[in-house]
Amino acid sequence: MALNLHLLRIFYTVVETQSFSKAAEMLFISQPAVSKAVRELERQLDLALIERGARPVRGVHLTEAGRALHEHARSIFALERVALEDVRARVGLQRGSLTIGASTTVGGFWLPRYLSAFMRRFPEVPPDLRIGNTHTISQALLDCHLDLAVVEGSVEDPRIASTHWHDDALLLVAAAGSELVARRRVAPADLSANVWLLREPGSGTREVADRFLREHGVTPRHTVEIGSNAAIARVVAEGAGIALLPAMMVADLIALKRIMRVPYRKDESVSRPLFVLQLKDRPLSPAATAFRALLDQSPSARL
Structure with missing residues (x-):
């Protein structure tokens, strides 16, 4: 059996206001509808919730079952208020993740x-x-x-x-003191003769590098996979190979003259x-x- 939260809210409001008529005003329904809802909740639960004596009694008097249900209702609707406040705070970006x-x-x-x-x-x-x-x-x-x-x-x-979103420029780089960057012009065969430092498969940088090698007919004599562009740049600076790396990432190393751009088709830009x-x-x-x-x-x- 599921607890009817609509009927429970009406019962809770009656108890909180200690009046069927005030509950009706607060909920914008008629007083007979309030009385009917409470009786229907009692019928569904098969429990008497409110004591109804022969003499008129001021306020609403609950049975033991009614008092227990009222406490549960208080907790339920308190959680409801907390949930609404939390959602409103998140919408207003006062909290959230x-x-x-x-x-x-x-x-x-x-x-x-x-x-x-x-x-x-x-x-x-x-x-x-x-x-x-x-x-x-x-x-x-x-x-x-x-x-x-x-x-x-x-x-x-x-x-x-x-x-x-945007396009990210990439540069073909080698160590500043390498023989490759000292040349005026570099051919695909020169690139093939070098060790290429590559990211792992699944990386966007690796995807661009593979396409570059394929389109320019470059077949590296040896490749080394490294899982970080920053690490690749440092290895390049040590003279262990060449790489195609994001220009934004290698700008500092170029400024420090640790690495340099390889003079290969400078008029052709590479981006991803x-x-x-x-x-x-x-x-x-x-x-x-x-x-x-x-x-x-x-x-x-x-x-």
């Missing part, structure tokens, strides 16, 4: 200013940033562990809405698209909606 997924470069170099702006505007909703390669992040989104995500590389899944991902059938929370609005602003905008 926000979990963002990002591929490595996006999380380390593109998102910090957006996260900082969000934290300034909504200090009661601290964001949680999860970093991984594109495949890992898209799977976490599908598993509903993330509110939304920003990744490099394409995600082909009909359950995910993928929106182009960055995408905002969200589940098609899952509405964004208020916090995620606010963060999505920040992402829609230009990278050069003052957040």
